[in-house]
């Protein structure tokens with residue numbers, strides 16, 4: 786390849802031009818340019834915590850910001866799921882207990 790600054794032919798793997806000393810590769814551009822916090826993946830992780838967790842594990846080295854979105858969404862989704870599960874369990878237990886009391890109480894009265 787050729788140096789963008791002076792036009793000298795340089796090695797393809799060269800980081801700095803040996804003639805003019807200007808950096809050849811843009812370091813920032815080469816490191817996962819499409820990595821950014823992503824609301825869509827956070828929502829996906831919220832509704833499907835397992836998917837969010839998998840995406841987090843797959844991306845956390847290559848796309849740390851995108852992975853963080855997935856992980857955060859998955860964590861919130863998981864917590865909400867657990868709380869909803871507990872509330873459902875309490876509700877079902879209450880309804881079941883109430884129903885049992887309704888059928889048992891009159892029998893005890895007799």
Ligand SMILES: [Zn+2]
Nearest residue numbers: 788791802805
């Ligand atoms: Zn140069």
